[in-house]
Amino acid sequence: MPAKIPESVLVVIHTPALEVLLIERADKPGFWQSVTGSLDTLDEPLLDTAARELFEETGIVADGVRIALRDWQLSNIYEIYPVWRHRYAPGVTHNTEHVFSVCVPRDTPIVLSAREHLRHVWLPHVEAADRCFSSSNAEAILQLPRRLG
Incomplete structure (x- = not known):
């Protein structure tokens, strides 16, 4: 398997009432997050990466009309957790994450990728932020009211 590109997207999925969808990692049970994923090519x-990851991880299709991704024009640089560094080229220790959000109806069907995630939950945004293992994910969720208002 080729080394992962250390540039990724974070997609915060929420309802108009600011309920946030979190998904539990299959490789780390108890680790809850929003949709994340690396670029496939440099x-x-x-936007294509965000749409692809959104679909791969939840089955949600961002059609640009009914369901449209919003690019926050926000990037976070963080240290890659040591447990996942083996996925990257030797010496790569940091990742650049680009933040997106998408608003969906609460009854949107969620189809998880079984190899990546165990289960999902909808939570009020503050509770969702508290459950995230990633600080940048939690911070993005807490920014939702300001970003959408």
């Missing part, structure tokens, strides 16, 4: 547009 030239893959970030």
